[in-house]
Amino acid sequence: MTRTTVEMPLRSLVEHLRIRAAGCARRYVLGIAGPPGAGKSTLSKSIRDELNLRAGSVIAEIAPMDGFHLPNAVLRATGNLERKGEPDTFDVDGYLDMLRRLRDNPVGEPVPWPTFDRAIEEPTPAGVIFGRHQIAITEGNYLLLDDRESGGWSTVRKLLDEAWYLDVDRDVIEQRLVRRHIRGGRTADAARIKVHDSDLLNADLIAGTRGRADLVLRQREGRYYAAEA
Ligand SMILES: Nc1ncnc2c1ncn2[C@@H]1O[C@H](COP(=O)(O)OP(=O)(O)OP(=O)(O)O)[C@@H](O)[C@H]1O
Numbered sequence: 001m002t003r004t005t006v007e008m009p010l011r012s013l014v015e016h017l018r019i020r021a022a023g024c025a026r027r028y029v030l031g032i033a034g035p036p037g038a039g040k041s042t043l044s045k046s047i048r049d050e051l052n053l054r055a056g057s058v059i060a061e062i063a064p065m066d067g068f069h070l071p072n073a074v075l076r077a078t079g080n081l082e083r084k085g086e087p088d089t090f091d092v093d094g095y096l097d098m099l100r101r102l103r104d105n106p107v108g109e110p111v112p113w114p115t116f117d118r119a120i121e122e123p124t125p126a127g128v129i130f131g132r133h134q135i136a137i138t139e140g141n142y143l144l145l146d147d148r149e150s151g152g153w154s155t156v157r158k159l160l161d162e163a164w165y166l167d168v169d170r171d172v173i174e175q176r177l178v179r180r181h182i183r184g185g186r187t188a189d190a191a192r193i194k195v196h197d198s199d200l201l202n203a204d205l206i207a208g209t210r211g212r213a214d215l216v217l218r219q220r221e222g223r224y225y226a227a228e229a
């Protein structure tokens with residue numbers, strides 16, 4: 001059972017990031033990890049928008065791990081389409097290469113980053129382009145995995161200046177994901193099968209990576225709290 005402790009208002013999280021980023025000579029990279037449906041994309045957008053609002057200019061952008069889903073044609077050809085979403089169905093080397101560019105290329109030099117189009121379940125090359133952004137928020141399921149869990153992923157943690165884990169109860173994830181699969185066109189039965197046979201297994205794997213985060217957050221009624229195990 002996870003206990004929630006101190007409330008972490010968005011403005012405190014953002015202020016902390018601004019201070020950390022100001023003390024960093026290159027682009028600052030925050031990672032937000034957590035199970036599917038935890039609300040990582042939602043939190044990332046809130047943090048990005050608040051950072052930009054407070055700065056009065058565009059200083060932050062999101063670099064989704066989801067942009068590195070292998071294309072459906074590749075997964076189909078290798079018989080892995082049904083396993084889409086598992087750690088080895090991503091181009092982890094491509095993700096690492098682009099994370100290094102985000103960190104090391106001078107701010108101002110364009111770095112195109114692929115996004116993920118949920119409507120067609122395919123990556124969009126150069127869906128977003130980093131330029132003068134001083135802060136990159138990379139978010140996804142497997143940021144804190146180690147190589148025993150799946151090859152290659154452990155290097156991601158080394159490239160993050162800071163990592164947060166967004167925690168959420170398993171039954172909440174289950175409800176959210178079933179709803180999302182139904183919205184995406186699956187029948188209720190097919191949605192439940194996908195959630196039980198795939199999403200929740202990934203969620204359990206990811207739950208084991210929580211201890212590698214600098215900060216564990218839980219969300220309740222629109223507010224975020226620091227959590228401890
Ligand atoms: N703070 C919140 N309160 C209530 N619902 C939320 C909250 N944050 C996210 N959700 C809902 O949960 C679902 C998943 O959110 P989101 O897409 O941000 O999760 P995610 O962690 O990015 O998932 P995935 O790993 O599948 O990309 C969405 O339907 C979203 O509306």
Ligand SMILES: [Mg+2]
Pocket residue numbers: 040041042
């Ligand atoms: Mg997401």
